[in-house]
Amino acid sequence: MTAAPAFPPLVEAYLADLERALASSDPRERAETLAAVREHAAEALALHGADDAGARRVLDELGPVDDIAAASTPAASGPGGGPAAAQAPRTPAADVWLVVLAVASLAVFVVPLVAAAAVVWAAVRLRSGAGNRGLQRLALVVGAVSFAGALALYVSHLVAAG
Structure with a gap:
């Protein structure tokens, strides 16, 4: 099993903010979004460098956390108010x-x-x-x-x- 790449503190804080912002999103979409952003960040840091300037450039490329979270699909809630695991995901x-x-x-x-x-x-x-x-x-x-x-x-x- 490979360990997740170590990110500069600015990127780690961004990812933590993104994870919190996606808390009410569909769990599968949240996992895919976080994985995609982590992958992009790792690739961009390898290209631009893992220093503060490179981290800022990566965060500028990614854009605001709120924009990413706003584009996500909210988690469905069942009759009890919890996630509806039995419901099939909607196809856009x-x-x-x-x-x-x-x-x-x-x-x-x-x-x-x-x-x-x-x-x-x-x-x-x-x-x-x-x-x-x-x-x-x-x-x-x-x-x-x-x-x-x-x-x-x-x-x-x-x-x-x-």
Whole structure:
């Protein structure tokens, strides 16, 4: 088991503030968000240096804790007021429409712009860390396959015409 990287005190304080700010968030999303922020901080500190200047630069890149916490999904509460472990997590409508767009790009793969839009949108949603990552990955793969098919069709047309 590997130990978590040691962060400068400024980053540790930021992470502690973030953990407190995410206390009312969905537990799974809270864990994913904290892991993503820790990973980004470790990578950025390796790039910029682990001194105070590097730590400040990393914190500037991450932005205010309140902004990250505001983007998180609140934890669902059951009838007793506690977390609703039995409830299935809600799939954001944006992710459903993303998959619909990706599948539609297969139907109209001669228009690679639709597939490109699905790929870009899926990549943006994946990088944001919000929503259903499974649906986002599915849309990314389907859109990429559709785009590759459209590109292959275009290239074969050029070869046949030339």
